[in-house]
Amino acid sequence: MAPTVYGLDSAELSAGAYLLGIVHSPGSPTYLLLGQVFTWLPFGDVGYRVNLLSVCAAATAIGFMYATLWRVTRERGLALAGALYLATTYYFWISALAAELYALHATFIAALLWLAIELYEKPRIATFYFLCLLYGVGLGNHLSLIVLAPGFAYFAAAAMPRLWDRWDEASIGALCIIAGWSVYLYLPLRAAADVPMNYARDFGVDVTTWNGFWWMVTGSMFGSEFFGVSLTRLPFELLQYFYRLWSNFLGLGCILGFVGLWSDFKNRRAVHVALALMFAGHVTFVLTYDVADKELMLLPSFIIWGAWATLGARKLTQSIATATRETIAISGSLLLITMAVANVMLNFNRVDISNDWSARERGETLLRWLPADSLYLASWADAAMIDYLQYVEGWRPDIESVNVFLVRGARRQARVEQHWAAGGQVYASRPLRASRDLLFELHESCDCYQVKREPVSTDGEPPSGLQERPPTQPLEAPSNATTR
Numbered sequence: 001m002a003p004t005v006y007g008l009d010s011a012e013l014s015a016g017a018y019l020l021g022i023v024h025s026p027g028s029p030t031y032l033l034l035g036q037v038f039t040w041l042p043f044g045d046v047g048y049r050v051n052l053l054s055v056c057a058a059a060t061a062i063g064f065m066y067a068t069l070w071r072v073t074r075e076r077g078l079a080l081a082g083a084l085y086l087a088t089t090y091y092f093w094i095s096a097l098a099a100e101l102y103a104l105h106a107t108f109i110a111a112l113l114w115l116a117i118e119l120y121e122k123p124r125i126a127t128f129y130f131l132c133l134l135y136g137v138g139l140g141n142h143l144s145l146i147v148l149a150p151g152f153a154y155f156a157a158a159a160m161p162r163l164w165d166r167w168d169e170a171s172i173g174a175l176c177i178i179a180g181w182s183v184y185l186y187l188p189l190r191a192a193a194d195v196p197m198n199y200a201r202d203f204g205v206d207v208t209t210w211n212g213f214w215w216m217v218t219g220s221m222f223g224s225e226f227f228g229v230s231l232t233r234l235p236f237e238l239l240q241y242f243y244r245l246w247s248n249f250l251g252l253g254c255i256l257g258f259v260g261l262w263s264d265f266k267n268r269r270a271v272h273v274a275l276a277l278m279f280a281g282h283v284t285f286v287l288t289y290d291v292a293d294k295e296l297m298l299l300p301s302f303i304i305w306g307a308w309a310t311l312g313a314r315k316l317t318q319s320i321a322t323a324t325r326e327t328i329a330i331s332g333s334l335l336l337i338t339m340a341v342a343n344v345m346l347n348f349n350r351v352d353i354s355n356d357w358s359a360r361e362r363g364e365t366l367l368r369w370l371p372a373d374s375l376y377l378a379s380w381a382d383a384a385m386i387d388y389l390q391y392v393e394g395w396r397p398d399i400e401s402v403n404v405f406l407v408r409g410a411r412r413q414a415r416v417e418q419h420w421a422a423g424g425q426v427y428a429s430r431p432l433r434a435s436r437d438l439l440f441e442l443h444e445s446c447d448c449y450q451v452k453r454e455p456v457s458t459d460g461e462p463p464s465g466l467q468e469r470p471p472t473q474p475l476e477a478p479s480n481a482t483t484r
């Protein structure tokens with residue numbers, strides 16, 4: 001696990017959990033409320049504590065996957081081996097190492113699968129209601145849970161056909177989903193409290209209004225990225241997904257998934273149709289979502305594939321034993337344990353971030369270097385880390401940080417002009433587009449740029465180049481700051 005606050009969304013979520021703030025759309029209130037509990041731990045810095053939420057969530061997800069696989073296979077050894085195999089796959093493992101939404105997302109999915117199998121085997125209306133309630137709460141962590149809805153609806157319909165006729169029971173189930181989803185009331189309540197960290201406000205949206213609230217909870221901050229992958233790119237995205245599936249399960253596990261689905265389909269047709277609906281819905285969503293850092297979003301499909309691979313391991317080993325008249329007789333659990341050991345040997349050094357202080361060191365470098373009362377136009381990564389160091393640990397309150405993704409166009413230009421008018425200096429993580437009247441002077445000591453108005457030369461042409469000025473005298477960190 002990361003030893004301190006990690007980069008990008010991890011720093012944002014750590015600060016958001018500590019402050020009970022408002023993070024990027026759709027807001028993830030379930031995560032922030034659980035993360036707040038982890039900030040109460042009496043050891044490590046806040047980033048370390050919130051990282052532990054991912055560790056505990058991933059372990060809980062594996063526990064639920066064991067329970068689910070035992071329900072399906074009735075073999076405890078096979079269920080345990082399948083759960084451990086999934087736990088050691090690359091994409092599951094990396095989700096457990098720093099503050100992020102995906103390990104908790106995996107927990108909700110695994111718990112919902114366990115409840116769905118329970119409902120299928122023992123149809124009880126109370127189980128159905130609890131499934132609906134937990135689904136609603138899970139939406140409060142990651143909105144992509146909505147693309148799994150057809151699969152869970154199929155589970156419920158197969159287990160309790162009477163729901164189609166009993167509108168009272170179906171309506172109560174819908175109310176349970178709404179009750180769980182009401183965790184999003186966190187957003188207007190915290191906005192009304194004027195919490196210092198509010199990404200919706202930075203974007204220019206007031207979530208205390210209905211339009212602003214709906215904009216936030218529907219993920220409209222990233223609306224242009226939804227279905228943003230062109231048809232010409234889809235074949236590449238699909239090939240890339242199969243490569244990740246193949247590498248994540250070491251090739252053999254990928255084949256075992258097909259074997260498991262094919263061999264067990266007749267035995268549990270409804271179960272596998274529901275799982276296939278979830279798998280197809282989630283993969284379609286992620287493949288058409290046009291963001292660069294979407295690898296971890298694939299985790300739900302890998303969880304489902306892990307269940308199929310477990311069934312496939314049992315079928316393959318049984319078939320080999322039969323074909324060789326027990327000459328080659330190994331159990332499916334032994335095969336999966338062997339593959340889990342191979343995963344550990346292959347993946348441990350790849351996923352180990354226990355000595356990775358780089359994100360924190362980047363933030364500390366910036367806040368030590370920037371001159372007093374500067375305005376910093378920050379990339380998402382820099383902005384999140386500065387938010388964490390300022391709001392959580394009290395670093396450099398004199399520095400004003402602007403996330404250039406959230407504050408754009410005329411609003412950003414106005415902030416820059418106001419800062420210059422007050423006699424302050426402006427810096428940026430990188431040169432900004434559509435800034436033709438601005439110059440960006442690189443300072444290697446902070447790997448950042450000073451922003452200046454472009455001077456006009458005597459012949460009316462802009463200067464051909466810029467010389468780097470001597471670095472500004474660094475400022476000391478606060479005495480109570482956590483440093484390496």
